Amino acid sequence: MNEQGLSEKEIFSFLENAKSEDTDYYRVLSSMCTHPHKIAVEAHRLFIEANLGDLGLFAGACRLEQEVVRMLGELLHAPSIVVPSGGSCESSVCGYLTTGGTESNIQAVRGMKNLVTTGKKGFKGVPNIVIPESAHFSFDKVADMMGIEVRRASLDSEFRVDLSSVESLIDINTMGLVGIAGNTEFGQIDPIDKLSEIALENELFLHIDAAFGGFVIPFLEKPQPFDFKVPGVSSIAIDPHKMGLSTIPSGALLFRSPSFLDSLKVNTPYLTTKAQFTLTGTRSGASAAATCAVMKYLGNEGYRKNVHYCMQLTEKLVTEARKIGFEPLLEPVMNVVALKVPNPDLVREQLLERFGWNVSITRIPRALRLVLMPHNTLEDIELFVQDLKKVTAEI
């Protein structure tokens, strides 16, 4: 740090310079984030100093968080939406706003662990959870942190978790299962209703990672069951900062039962509140305001239009790709396409180097992974497929 500060002009010239190195999402087909909605940005600015970690001081921002949790609960068919009582923000909530999917997944597993270790079921060894092989890498962090075993069930030919594989991995030390509603690589949805049956039969928790799919599936023409309507689902992660069009950091974790949240509490002696069930301490009230604003502005209708648009892009991409001889690994379930091309790693590299397209790669099998987001256009898709044709022709 300099001894003397720089001038505002110097600083903004430095910042603008850095900004020019960032993508503006033009030609980005690899990200599950997009431009936040204008109204989310404005609301974020209005609450820029609000700290949800100190609810007594920020009762208004807290009310916005509660309102978001209520709206998300409604969206995800939470059995009893607990509406906050005036001023009190501590109790009777069924969820909270996280920094994103990773925190939500960590906290869901922490909740399982705490409820199980304080519960009746007697574990003899290391507790474990069973997740699909397609689970997000945040579960590698869970495995690394929690002192639990993370078991990976294989996928079926459609990249959904294989139910017999799940069943074969369950033992006396299993706490819960994880299902993915919109997995990162393929956009596929696990058979949540079947996982629910297995969970109920074996008295296991069932956490759903719908970080991406949570703002997509409910707005599809034929939504598959994935939320609290499915009786065995105990918690859901959903990210407003992905297809919810809110600002970063905006994640959410919802529980079927308040006992889950209770199990995460630690005492907070020197705050205006007495206990805290969140992972982080100081938390962005700006994100809560942003999410609240964009959800109220768009409504179900707005999100439905958004998803419809992204699915149009998706269909266009598949159609155009087929015209040049490339098939998707699976018929897209949501706005993610895994495209079979020869030598995908090289294609990826060339697409970026020659034409500036950012795409990514699925792990097994290796294929081009393309996420169609609101920042893309139908013209983009045409251009992309033309460029893909050029690149693959020369490989």
Place this chain on the structure above:
Amino acid sequence: MNEQGLSEKEIFSFLENAKSEDTDYYRVLSSMCTHPHKIAVEAHRLFIEANLGDLGLFAGACRLEQEVVRMLGELLHAPSIVVPSGGSCESSVCGYLTTGGTESNIQAVRGMKNLVTTGKKGFKGVPNIVIPESAHFSFDKVADMMGIEVRRASLDSEFRVDLSSVESLIDINTMGLVGIAGNTEFGQIDPIDKLSEIALENELFLHIDAAFGGFVIPFLEKPQPFDFKVPGVSSIAIDPHKMGLSTIPSGALLFRSPSFLDSLKVNTPYLTTKAQFTLTGTRSGASAAATCAVMKYLGNEGYRKNVHYCMQLTEKLVTEARKIGFEPLLEPVMNVVALKVPNPDLVREQLLERFGWNVSITRIPRALRLVLMPHNTLEDIELFVQDLKKVTAEI
């Protein structure tokens, strides 16, 4: 969520209403956060969509993060500040920006655990860390999550960690120690140099929680040793969103050695980067820009002025309190005062109810806890002490 969206006007009237319930930090003496600096807010807005979780797409924001880590390394006397090489943001960093002190503390302990379990030292039981009784409640979260034991050393009469208590708690399964540089309740600084000797002698890690003190101690007239200048210190948590005057969420975790960061890595198959050592996935680039901007704008001189001002408030408070017969538990080391008053819980309640002052309480012993922040004024302090006199006279 409504079927149809609301209008922008309806939404902002709803938001403004909630905003009016938030504190504007007027009469707040309980918070370690304050108004973010204007320039931080502007920079935050400029980078509102930047996602540090996808560095390939946001190379500019990544460069700002690296610059902040470099400046913080300089401030905290990191032995070798690794300056980022053009474009590449993955390797050779000695720290990263977190969501705040809690994530920083969790990750520091996770790093210890990973380095120890992959290292030579053979543990026979559950790994443990030794922390001061005065450690922040985030260590309760660490204890709850990590499958390790958290041992609490008692404090001396000056509310510093008692060194013989620390030594008595170390055994073969101890991974590391934690020292606090500016504890939340008393603003006291543990004897970091002595903890360092114990750590080096016993081959233990030493993590310093300077979430609050990191932007205070270096700017005090007689700073105590607490940072990487002390040879045994292996990691430091410092929060720009507290006395650094940046926006929420802005924390930072710095390591003496890159091996610490390496130990936190998980693979990130479908991103533009290959591995991730952060706790969260999607991360706010806006916070990095905000922190970078305010640090460059204020420089050492600006922060020195800020700390000097807060210490003036602190001295004023102690002087005025003594005039009405109340003594601090300890001579304030930084801008936190623990004030001995009769029946502090009732005094706290009355101060809020009758005069709108937000104060908090230390745990052991129970005393009024007052944090003097840039949002307070010398006139506030006079008013506060007058109100304190009224309240205590009638109790």
